[in-house]
Structure formats: structure tokens, C-alpha cells
Amino acid sequence: MSAGSSDHEVAPDPARVRRAIHRQAASIVAAVAPFGIVFGASAARAGLTLLEAIGFSTLIFGGSSQFAAAEILGDGGSVVSAAVAGLLLNVRSLAFGVIMAPALTGALWQRAAMSQLMIDESIAVGTSQTDLKLRRYGYLVAGIGVFVVWNLTTIAGHLVFSGAGDLITDLGLDAAGPAAFLALLWPRLSHRPQLRTAVAGASIAVILIPMTPAGVPILAAMLGALVAGRVTERPVEDVPS
Secondary structure: OOHHHHHOOOOOOHHHHHHHHHHHHHHHHHHHHHHHHHHHHHHHHOOOOHHHHHHHHHHHOOHHHHHHHHHHHHOOOOHHHHHHHHHHHHOOHHHHHHHHOOOOOOOHHHHHHHHOOOOHHHHHHHOOOOOHHHHHHHHHHHHHHHHHHHHHHHHHHHHHOOOOOOHHHHHOHHHHHHHHHHHHHHHHHHOHHHHHHHHHHHHHHHHHOOOOOOOHHHHHHHHHHHHHHHHHOOOOOOOOO
């Protein structure tokens, strides 16, 4: 072997990486399931039929916007108000699209179909990979998994748990989703630039939540994180030895 062979980096085993992606996706899917049940129950209490609840989970497929719309409609609000609330809560998907665009290639209909899976969970698993093929794989595995489970649990929640009240909160299952996200993001926080970006976005959101309508803190935090990310990506000049 040549003297420089020791400097050659060994590429990770694709099969091993895929198994890790499957484990990440499984944890996310398990964490999402209680929230699908809660949405199904909330939709039933808001007066939505089972078919309407399924339509929400299949066509809209955005947890926060679904909850907001169901609450607004249940309180007698207009369809326009529900749509605007959902739009504000999901506008972050524009930033997600920019991040994932290099990995989600293909014909127009393929990209349109894949865009339906652009949720926090699929982005979290997909962006944990640097290789574009594996990023696409992680995005699809997590997105399809959540889509299937979210729709099944929506049906279960509507049919079985519509009278359960605060059962999910009483059991502490409402913390499962945030805990799973934190587990995925925690390794990245060991890098100082990414830690600064996360702190900037979280600080802006926490400050604005009590003072602004739903969706605005997310928008402001996203912009703040983008600015912080650009600042931390500035090249550092080499110091002469």
C-alpha cells in the first residue's frame, strides 16, 4: 500500500447507514402516532366527519396547521381564517424546500409527489445525511412512514378516542414528539456554529410567542436562524504560522 493510503477516508457502508436511517425514522413515527390520535379526536369534537378528518390528514398533512384549522372551524371560524392560520404555520416549508431541492430530483410529477411529504419529521431525518442519495432516502422513509401512521391514527382517534378528553396529556404522550426531535438534533449541537444558529432561532421564537399570532414566531425564528447560519459560515482567514 502507498504511504498516502492511510489518509484516504473510508466511505461509510450504505447498508449500515440505511439501517440507522430506519431507526431514526421509526423513532419519529412512534413519536408522531399519539398526535395523530389527538388530531382525530379533536376533529371529531370540532364537528368534522371521519371523511373530512381523513381529507385533512391526506391532503393537508401538516400537524400544526391541521390542529389550528380544526380548532378555528370548531369554534365557528371561517374557512378563510382556518386557511390563513395553516398558511402561516406551514410557510417554513419554503425554507425546507430550498434545503431539500438538490436531493429531490426527478420529473415534475415526482417532485410534486415528494413535496407532499415535506414536514418537520422527514426534514429532520433527511438532513441528518450529507450524501444527496441518502438524504433523499431518509426524507422518503420518514415521510412515507409518518404519512401512513398519521392517517391511520387519525382514523383511530376519530372513531375510538373522540371522548377521551385529555388522556394523551395526562399520560405525558404529548412530550414524545419534541423528545424525538431533540434526540435527532442533539448531536448537531456539539458543533459551535450550529449551536449558535439553534440558540438564535429558539431565542427569537420564545420571545415572540407571548406577543404575536401563531406562525409569526416560526417565521421570525426561521429568518433569524438563516442570518445566524450565514454569519457562522463566513470563511475564517488562515493565520500564518
